[in-house]
Amino acid sequence: MSTLEDEISLRTGRAVKQRREAAGFSLRALAARSGISSSMISDIERGVKSPTVVTVVRLAQALGVNAAALVDGGSDSAPRIRVLRRDEAAGGEEPARWQSLGPASPDSRIDFVRYQIPPATVLGPSAAHAAGTVEHMHVAAGTVRITVGEETAELSAGDSCSCRTDAPHGVENPDPSAEALIYLIVERG
Numbered sequence: 001m002s003t004l005e006d007e008i009s010l011r012t013g014r015a016v017k018q019r020r021e022a023a024g025f026s027l028r029a030l031a032a033r034s035g036i037s038s039s040m041i042s043d044i045e046r047g048v049k050s051p052t053v054v055t056v057v058r059l060a061q062a063l064g065v066n067a068a069a070l071v072d073g074g075s076d077s078a079p080r081i082r083v084l085r086r087d088e089a090a091g092g093e094e095p096a097r098w099q100s101l102g103p104a105s106p107d108s109r110i111d112f113v114r115y116q117i118p119p120a121t122v123l124g125p126s127a128a129h130a131a132g133t134v135e136h137m138h139v140a141a142g143t144v145r146i147t148v149g150e151e152t153a154e155l156s157a158g159d160s161c162s163c164r165t166d167a168p169h170g171v172e173n174p175d176p177s178a179e180a181l182i183y184l185i186v187e188r189g
Helices: 003-023 027-034 038-045 053-063 067-071
Strands: 081-084 097-100 110-117 121-126 134-141 143-148 151-156 160-164 169-173 180-187
Touching: 003 038, 003 053, 003 067, 003 081, 027 038, 027 053, 038 053, 053 067, 081 151, 110 121, 110 169, 134 143, 134 151, 143 160, 143 180, 151 160
Parallel strands: none
Antiparallel strands: 081 160, 097 110, 110 180, 121 169, 134 160, 134 180, 143 151, 143 169
């Protein structure tokens, strides 16, 4: 390989690993989602093998990003969504019932919210919040799909995530028969 090829392979491998870990996927989980073997993904992440264009596209689709985000090495910034899976862990109405659990104090930059999301309901997309805003979510029941910018993550009961929501974002309960319950902490920038 040439120096340019080496650099692109290393950069792509680091981006795949960073995005995979941020999404909370093991090598096996990403392999199952992408159709690329876990040993090949490991080789790509370590820069041992240079992925084909088709391989990059399949990995990008499985990670919920565009291929350029992997080839560019994720240089745009850190992932917007960080997931903590259940097994890794040490008030309004329309269209989802929500309840503000109140800020810690009147001048607090933090709000606590409880959302009950009906079956097959999409919330958003919501407009981007101010720079530096982070939303921390815990799924108490059901399944949700989080989208922030061009990134997505699937969360099940017991999973948590932190999202930089200074981009358009939304939450979806894809289950046609079960309500989802999430707890949300909004930390304003």
